[in-house]
Amino acid sequence: MYSLAIRNGIVFDGEKFIGKTNIYVDGDKIVKITNERLDAKEEVNAEGYFVMPGLIDAHLHLTGIRGGSLLMGYLLDDPRTRLLRAANWARELLMAGFTTVRDCGEPNSIILRNAINEGIIPGPRIIAAGSPITQTFGHAELSHSLPLEWSIQLGFGEICDGVDECIKAARKVLRSGADFIKIMATGGVLSERDRPEWPQLTPEEMSAIVREAEKVGTYVAAHAHGDKGARIAVEAGVRTIEHGSLITEETVKLMAEKGVSLTPTLSIQELIYKYGKQMGIDPWGLEKIGQVREGVINSIKLARKYGVMILAGTDLGFKTGLDIDMGKNWVEVKLLVELGGLSSEEALRAATGNASKMLRLNTGIIREGYLADIVLINGNPLENINDIARVSTVIKGGKVTVENGKLI
Ligand SMILES: [Zn+2]
Incomplete structure (x- = not known):
């Protein structure tokens, strides 16, 4: 029976x-x-x-941050308060049909994952990166004007330079209970003074991190906007490229050859572009968003042309109360059709079967x-x-x- x-x-x-x-x-x-x-x-x-x-959001951040400033959230909110807010987000995600989410950087997500698995709170299955690995003057520092010690104290990224420190950082993140490793391979939008096109971490550093991940049977996901950093990441053996907004045809071909996927994260780009100012997004985010938002449509075209698998990932890390919001993460599936030019079936696959295959899940x-x-x-x-x-x-x-x- x-x-x-x-x-x-x-x-x-x-x-x-x-x-x-x-x-x-x-x-x-x-x-x-x-x-x-x-x-x-x-x-x-x-x-x-x-x-x-059940739907899969392959890229989000269960930060529990209110308002649009990641930096102020990490600086001023008690991590325990953020955790409790994120517990609410987890319930909303489940109610919206998300049975699995991949958190691409937020130390609290490991605790949330464990609490959900134990049945303490309702929520999706969480695949957690814990702290993202970043170089000094890297994307996960958020601000490059604070004293460096404060950046470390923020507790968001694991900051490391040189192969030895990268190995140590990878092992620390894995020891903390991460399911995979997230690295910052280029600058980004919501970090203060780096540019999306700037490569971050060296080929040697990335390769060392990939080796540590593979030793324990897992993989590396790379935040990468610029082509150079993305190419280095793909060559170093990462499995998923996140954002990929400025990648060229050559890099996309290499991704296809090596079976690397693309998560275009349209939701966060639309959110910042349309509502950034009213949400209180840090000013550097408003300044840099246009460039990546324009580029990513071309990246999606190239990915489809060469058969690179596309994953639906919102990159949401805020509760906004708007039409693009944590708990409405299916918005990415709609945007993949409306802006990305995918067919409905391709977009549904991006939020289910593609993620299942790329993330080696027994669901989706x-x-x-x-x-x-x-x-x-x-x-x-x-x-x-x-x-x-x-x-x-x-x-x-x-x-x-x-x-x-x-x-x-
Ligand atoms: Zn992200």
């Missing part, structure tokens, strides 16, 4: 549309997909609903043997991508956790 049956939904399995069928679950796993009617202890009637894998695809992380949508996002916002039921690990939009 199966523990759960999800009957008669119209199913997109994370890779392709398969049409009307039944999904049978035993414990936390999908065990059978068939048109046959079999008995189960619990039933979900999905007649008239669109059924797909509706297939026998995979975790039963499944959502029901009141609509059809293949026909109208806006319907991705209409998640009504969320099943995580074989348990119905959200029903008719309410947490149970």
Whole structure:
């Protein structure tokens, strides 16, 4: 006898549309997909609903920061207060249909992950980077005007220079419980005085970090806007390029060859571009956003041309109360269609099957043997991508956790 049956939904399995069928679950796993009617202890009637894998946001930051200034948040908020706010975010993410998120830099996310896994609070599965690794005068310093000691005290990035320090930093991050390593391979938008096109960390430093990650069976994700830093990161063996807004055709070709994915993070760019000023984004962020926002559309085009896998990742780290917001992370899927030119099916894949493959997850695809992380949508996002916002039921690990939009 199966523990759960999800009957008669119209199913997109994370890779392709398969049409009307039944999904049978035993414990936390999908065990059978068939048109046959079999008995189960619990039933979900999905007649008239669109059924797909739980959504995956492959790039966010569970900072718990209010307002738009990362720097002020890290400087002035107690990390415990931020953690409690982020616990709320986790619940909202689950209710929005996200059963897995990859946190690309926020030490608290390791604690959140553990609390969710223990069943203390509701939330998605969290794949956590802990502290991102950055060089001195690097992107994860946020401000380059503070005394360096203060940057270290902020507790956001793990700052290191030279191969030996990078090895130590990688081991410290892994020791803290990180699932993978995030590095800053170029400057960025929300860091004060570096430029997105500037490479950061040397090839030797990046290779050393990749080696440490691979030794414990994991991988490196690289924040990279500029082409030079992105190229060095790809050559050093990172698995995912984050942002990639200024990468050239040559680098994209190399990514395709080496099986490296691109997370274009359109949501954060639109958020800062449209609402940055009213949100109180640090002034350097407002100044630098135009350049990366324009570039990334070309990067997506190139990625599609060469078959580089695209992942849906918002890069949200704020609660904004706006139409682009933590808890509305499906906005990335819409933007991938509206701005990125992806088909609806490609965009759904970016938030499910692609992430499953690139991040080596046992979720994100509706297939026998995979975790039963499944959502029901009141609509059809293949026909109208806006319907991705209409998640009504969320099943995580074989348990119905959200029903008719309410947490149970
Ligand atoms: Zn990020």
